[in-house]
Amino acid sequence: MPTFTYDGTTIPFEPGETIIKAAWRQGIEIPHYCWHPGLSAPANCRMCLVEIAPAPGQRAMMLDVLEWDPALNDYRPRQKPKLQPACQMQAAEGMQVRGDTSENVREARKGVQEFLLLNHPVDCPICDQSGECKLQDYWLEHGQYQKRMRDEPIHKPKAVRFGPSIVYDAERCVMCTRCIRFMDEVAQDPVLDMRERGNLNEVFVAPGRELTGHYTFMTEHVCPVGALTTVDFRFKARVWFLRTAKSVCQGCATGCNAHLDYDPRYNKVYRYRPRDNEQVNQYWMCDEGMVSYKRAHTDRVLDPRVKGATATVKKALEAAKSQLEGVPGEGVAVVLSAQHSLEDNWALRELAGTFLGTRSFYATGLGEGYADTILIHADKNPNTRGVLELVPSLRSFGQLIDDIEAGKITHVIALGGETPVADSRTEAALDRLAGLVVIAAHDGPLARAAHVILPATSWAESSGTYVNAKGLHQVAEKAIEPQGAAAPGWQLVAELGQALGYDAQWTKLKQVRARMIQVPTVPESFTVRPSSQATP
Amino acid sequence: MATATFPKKPPSPNNAYVVEHVEPTPATQVYLPEIFKGLGVAMKHFFRNTKEMVRGERPDPVTESISQGITTISYPEQKRPYPERFRGLHRLTQRDDGSPRCVACLCCSTACPAQCIFIEAGEYPEGDARRGYERYPVKFVIDELRCIFCGYCVEACPCDAIRMDTGMHAVPYDSREQFIYRKDLLLAASGRDGSHETANPRHEPGDESHPGVTRHHMTH
Numbered sequence: 001m002p003t004f005t006y007d008g009t010t011i012p013f014e015p016g017e018t019i020i021k022a023a024w025r026q027g028i029e030i031p032h033y034c035w036h037p038g039l040s041a042p043a044n045c046r047m048c049l050v051e052i053a054p055a056p057g058q059r060a061m062m063l064d065v066l067e068w069d070p071a072l073n074d075y076r077p078r079q080k081p082k083l084q085p086a087c088q089m090q091a092a093e094g095m096q097v098r099g100d101t102s103e104n105v106r107e108a109r110k111g112v113q114e115f116l117l118l119n120h121p122v123d124c125p126i127c128d129q130s131g132e133c134k135l136q137d138y139w140l141e142h143g144q145y146q147k148r149m150r151d152e153p154i155h156k157p158k159a160v161r162f163g164p165s166i167v168y169d170a171e172r173c174v175m176c177t178r179c180i181r182f183m184d185e186v187a188q189d190p191v192l193d194m195r196e197r198g199n200l201n202e203v204f205v206a207p208g209r210e211l212t213g214h215y216t217f218m219t220e221h222v223c224p225v226g227a228l229t230t231v232d233f234r235f236k237a238r239v240w241f242l243r244t245a246k247s248v249c250q251g252c253a254t255g256c257n258a259h260l261d262y263d264p265r266y267n268k269v270y271r272y273r274p275r276d277n278e279q280v281n282q283y284w285m286c287d288e289g290m291v292s293y294k295r296a297h298t299d300r301v302l303d304p305r306v307k308g309a310t311a312t313v314k315k316a317l318e319a320a321k322s323q324l325e326g327v328p329g330e331g332v333a334v335v336l337s338a339q340h341s342l343e344d345n346w347a348l349r350e351l352a353g354t355f356l357g358t359r360s361f362y363a364t365g366l367g368e369g370y371a372d373t374i375l376i377h378a379d380k381n382p383n384t385r386g387v388l389e390l391v392p393s394l395r396s397f398g399q400l401i402d403d404i405e406a407g408k409i410t411h412v413i414a415l416g417g418e419t420p421v422a423d424s425r426t427e428a429a430l431d432r433l434a435g436l437v438v439i440a441a442h443d444g445p446l447a448r449a450a451h452v453i454l455p456a457t458s459w460a461e462s463s464g465t466y467v468n469a470k471g472l473h474q475v476a477e478k479a480i481e482p483q484g485a486a487a488p489g490w491q492l493v494a495e496l497g498q499a500l501g502y503d504a505q506w507t508k509l510k511q512v513r514a515r516m517i518q519v520p521t522v523p524e525s526f527t528v529r530p531s532s533q534a535t536p
Numbered sequence: 537m538a539t540a541t542f543p544k545k546p547p548s549p550n551n552a553y554v555v556e557h558v559e560p561t562p563a564t565q566v567y568l569p570e571i572f573k574g575l576g577v578a579m580k581h582f583f584r585n586t587k588e589m590v591r592g593e594r595p596d597p598v599t600e601s602i603s604q605g606i607t608t609i610s611y612p613e614q615k616r617p618y619p620e621r622f623r624g625l626h627r628l629t630q631r632d633d634g635s636p637r638c639v640a641c642l643c644c645s646t647a648c649p650a651q652c653i654f655i656e657a658g659e660y661p662e663g664d665a666r667r668g669y670e671r672y673p674v675k676f677v678i679d680e681l682r683c684i685f686c687g688y689c690v691e692a693c694p695c696d697a698i699r700m701d702t703g704m705h706a707v708p709y710d711s712r713e714q715f716i717y718r719k720d721l722l723l724a725a726s727g728r729d730g731s732h733e734t735a736n737p738r739h740e741p742g743d744e745s746h747p748g749v750t751r752h753h754m755t756h
Contacts, residue, residue, distance in 0.1 A: 125641030125694045126670050159668045167668065235659055235671045238642045 004095035006030075006050075011091075019086040019097055020048055030099055031109060031138055033116075033224045034176035035087035037276075038283040039185055045116075045176050047138070049083035049108045053096035083108055109142040117143070119153040119199050120225075121171045129226030131239040135174070154199045162192075163211035165231050165287065166219060170202040173227035179203065179219035186284060186374065187215035203227070214376060217290040221274060232291060237263060237270045245479035246275060248466050250339070250459050251289035252369075253379035255468025256281035260293060260460060262479045269296040269460055269480060280468065286375050296460040299443040301417060302484025305453045313454065313485065317499040320452045323435035324411060324500060330360070333400055333409045336391060337416025338365030338381030339442065341464025342473070343509065344456065344489030345387050346516045348415055348439070351497045351504075360409070361391040362400040364446065367420035377469050382459075386467035397421075404429040411435035413496075415456075415489060417447025439492045454496070456489040457482045463509060465516075623687045623700040625707075626678055626717065627725035630732040636723055637697035637738060640671040644689035644698055652682035653689060665740070676719040680706055696736045703728040 001012040006023050013022035020030045024037060033045035054060040061082040066075040081104060086097070099105055117135065124130040156170035177194065180203060184190040191206050191213075205211050211219070220228040239261075247260035249272065257275035262268060272293045274285040304316035311319070324332070334352035336345045349361070363384075371378035388394055397420050403409045412433055417440035419426055430436060430449035438450035441458040459466070461482045465475050482488075487495075490512050494504035506512050563569055587593075609616065618624070628636045640657035658674035660667040685706075689698050702725050709715060726732050 122694070125643060126639050130641075234668075235657060238646070240646065241642075 002091075002093040004091045004093070004097060006097045007099050007101045013091040017091055019050065019089050019091045019095075021087075022091050023086070030086045031142065032087060033134055033174055034178060036178055036182075036222055036283070039178060039181045039222070041085075041087040042177055042181070043085040043088045045174065046085065046112045047109060048086040049105060049112070050086045050089075051081050051098040051102040051105050052084055052089065053098070055092075055095075080104055106142065109138070110145065113138055113143040114145065114148070116174050117147070118149050119171070120174070121153065123169075123172060123226065127169075127172065127226035128229045128234055128239075129172075129223075133226060134224040156200070156202055162205050162228075163216060165216045166211050167229050167231060167234060168203060169227050169229070172225050173201075173203060174225050175201050175203075176224060177203075178222040178224065179228055182218055182222050183211075183213075183215070187213055187218070188374070189213050189215075192219070214286045214288065214370075214372065215284065215374070217287045218274070218284050221285075230290075233271050237261075241265070242270060243479075244273075245460075245477040246475075247272075247459065247479065248382065248468075248474045248476040249285060249289040249292060250295065250382045250466075251286070251292040251380065253377040253381060253384055253469035254281065254375050255382055255466055255470075255472065255474055256285045256289055256375065257474065258285060258289070260476075260479045262460070264480070267480045267483065269293050280470070280472065280474075281375055284375060288370075288376070293460075295442065296458050296480070297483075300458065300483065300486075301440050301443055301447055301453060301455045302486060303455060304485060305450070307451055313487075313495070316452050316454055317495060320437045320454075320496055321499045323437060323451060324413070327411050327435065329355075331408070331410040333360045333362055333403070333412045335362045335364050335397075335400065335412055335414035335416075335446075336387040336394065337414070337418075337440075338363060338379075338384040338387050339416045339418055340383065340456070340489055341459065341462075341466060341476075342383060342386040342390070343464055343512050343516065344415055344439070344493065345383070345390055347490035347493035347504075347512065348413065349390050351493050351502065352413065354502055355497065355500060360403075361394050362397060363387055363394045364397050364400075364414065364416055364419055366418050379469065382466045382468070384467075385469060385471055386465070386473075389467060401426055401429045404432055409433070412437070414438045414440075414446050414450075416440050417442050417444035417450075417453075419445045437496070439489050439496070441486065441489070454492045455484055455486040456492055457486045461486060462488040465513075618703055618705075622703065623685050623690075624702045624704045625680065625725065626683075626689070626698055626700055626722055627702050627727065627732075628676060628719065628722040629697055629699055629734045630723060631738060631740065632733070634723075634732075636673060636676070636719070637695050637734075638673045638676065639695055639697070640673040641694065643692040643694060647688040647692035649686060649688060650682045650684045652679040653677070654679075673719060676722060678717045678722065679715060680717055681712060681715040695738075696734045699727065699734065701727045 002015065003010050003012045004019070004022070005011070006019070006028060009026070009028065011022050011026050011028070018041060020032060020035055021037060023030050030048050030050065032048040034043070035041050035048060062079040063082045065078055065080050067078045069076040083105060117139065120135060124133075124136070127133070130136065158169045158171055160168045160170065162168045175194065180192045180194065183192045191209050191211055192203055193206065194201060195204050196202055217230055220230045241263055242261040243264050244259045244261050247258050249256040249258045257277040257280055259273040259275050260269060261271050261273060263270060270293070272285065272290050274281065274283055276283050303310045304313050305311060306316055306319045334348060336348060352361070365381035365384065367380065368378045369380050370376060400409065400412075410433060412435070414436070417438060422445045426445055427449060430445065433449075436446075436449055436451045438446050438453045439456050440447045440450075440453060441456040447453055459476045460479045463475060463478045465473050467473050488509070490509070494507070497504055506515060628638055631637055640655055642655055642657070645651070645653040645655055654675065654677040655673050656675040657671045660670065660672055666672070685700070687700055690700050723732070
């Protein structure tokens with residue numbers, strides 16, 4: 001691999017790669033506003049200027065400048081090397097690039113920073129970007145000067161509604177055009193553009209249009225400053241109070257990598273931010289995914305319930321035991337959920353295999369929905385591939401309804417409350433069951449029809465593995481503490497097994513994962529307790 | 537036989553010095569001259585203080601510590617004026633329409649080392665000119681018992697919305713609840729000059745100078 005040096009660090013690059021991208025892959029950040037690894041390089045913010053030593057045998061490009069000489073008390077002509085934007089210069093073998101070590105580059109950065117801040121309002125107290133704003137960061141890094149312009153800054157429109165989800169503030173905008181290029185190149189809907197010139201420059205929406213579509217939130221997330229804000233997050237939180245967990249979006253089978261930002265003081269999730277993963281979502285996420293963080297708090301099952309009445313976990317387990325004990329195995333269906341993590345499903349499969357020897361596994365989850373060619377997958381479940389890996393012969397939920405109506409199935413143990421379809425036929429079929437034990441994080445037809453329901457944690461409250469449509473096993477980290485009486489699904493399965501007289505061979509997530517890796521064909525992680533005296 | 541170990545004697549401090557021993561002289565041995573010297577000092581103070589008390593003369597309380605004379609004041613009736621930069625109890629400054637200048641940016645509660653400020657931010661109601669542009673504090677609570685009067689909140693406030701220029705020191709109360717200062721109380725407090733605003737002007741939405749004037753060719 002050819003290499004070049006940046007400030008003395010040797011950086012390998014692939015032919016055709018720009019300096020900034022090669023450095024970024026090495027974890028070296030050359031300051032920039034308009035460059036984004038997933039977008040084209042317009043080189044219009046001039047923040048990434050670097051000094052490049054001339055190629056051997058060539059003269060350096062020089063620039064004639066006048067410099068104030070206090071000794072002469074006059075301007076003095078001087079030559080400076082001409083700087084070049086790192087986001088457009090393709091790296092070449094043996095190139096010597098200087099950034100922080102070059103006085104000229106430091107001066108240029110400071111100049112660019114000052115230029116961008118000339119008319120920038122110091123809106124930080126009412127700006128949602130404060131705390132993660134490139135202008136703030138770079139001012140501390142490369143600026144640290146007092147403002148020299150004594151005039152009133154140019155005023156431009158504020159709080160302009162670009163659409164149902166995005167608010168634009170022209171004053172804060174630094175004209176990096178990232179949002180314009182994102183809509184153009186990634187979302188393939190060139191609805192944004194620029195108008196006016198100089199310090200009246202602003203981004204606007206095509207006449208007669210609004211900023212709508214499935215990728216509007218991304219414009220806010222590529223914005224390096226606070227010009228674009230989402231209605232959803234606007235004024236909701238200050239980012240320096242938020243903590244971040246590496247999570248996986250639960251919106252569809254694509255399984256986009258995301259940061260889940262939550263406030264540990266209130267145990268509340270505030271937003272998703274896309275997390276870079278070249279193999280899955282590159283740098284993007286869709287709108288539906290961005291707002292799906294709300295499912296951590298809405299439609300949740302928070303208490304154990306027996307026949308609709310709130311109960312303790314102990315009581316619920318006793319009820320489950322009385323429902324399931326002595327039922328012949330062929331009448332019991334085990335429903336795995338594509339909404340729940342691999343660990344929960346694995347635990348239920350193990351219990352079912354030991355307890356029932358049953359092979360009647362069915363799948364549940366949400367149904368199909370909108371899909372496109374960019375990110376959004378038609379399957380709205382994060383873990384469909386995962387449950388299919390666990391039980392390849394999985395039958396559909398529709399099949400389960402048919403079997404209940406045919407009278408083959410009388411008892412059901414299910415994970416997850418959601419069903420692909422929620423119609424009267426489903427409800428009637430579920431009402432016919434003699435026993436329905438559900439371990440669910442979210443409400444749904446199954447959870448409503450359940451005779452006994454145990455509250456499981458959602459993806460935000462416990463670590464779990466999800467297998468996306470490409471078959472990648474991705475771990476979503478725990479963010480907030482469990483809400484209500486919720487406990488991890490695999491733990492509830494173990495408790496249910498204990499109530500029925502089976503001891504799980506595992507008590508910790510680590511042990512679950514260690515056993516899960518083997519994915520044995522014969523369930524072996526539950527043992528029958530010698531005395532069949534079950535202790536819930 | 538077990539030997540008991542005693543802690544080592546600590547080393548003598550570095551700032552210790554030997555007191556000079558004054559040799560007694562005949563003048564000090566007879567006592568009386570020294571007694572009269574001491575009485576003289578006492579009487580000098582007695583007569584000066586009596587004269588000042590009768591004339592009602594009081595030294596300037598600001599410079600009293602470096603001036604001669606009586607330094608006692610009768611506290612609740614007479615109070616020493618606090619210096620100009622004294623950090624007293626907090627107040628929230630008001631805009632012209634009486635609403636708080638605070639935009640609930642939480643900078644003060646973030647900067648507060650005692651964590652005694654609680655703010656619940658909220659959106660202005662529909663129809664307000666500031667809606668969608670600013671937030672306002674629905675609740676603004678300062679626990680004056682926790683406060684250490686360091687002034688960091690005032691330093692941190694980018695809007696000049698919180699100040700400690702009331703000139704009042706913490707008041708003794710008889711329940712903890714009374715030390716919890718809420719928004720209305722903080723807004724009701726005035727500065728030492730009696731004003732509820734500050735000298736720093738504010739641009740309000742709708743002003744000519746306010747950011748966000750709509751262009752005549754704006755369509756949205």
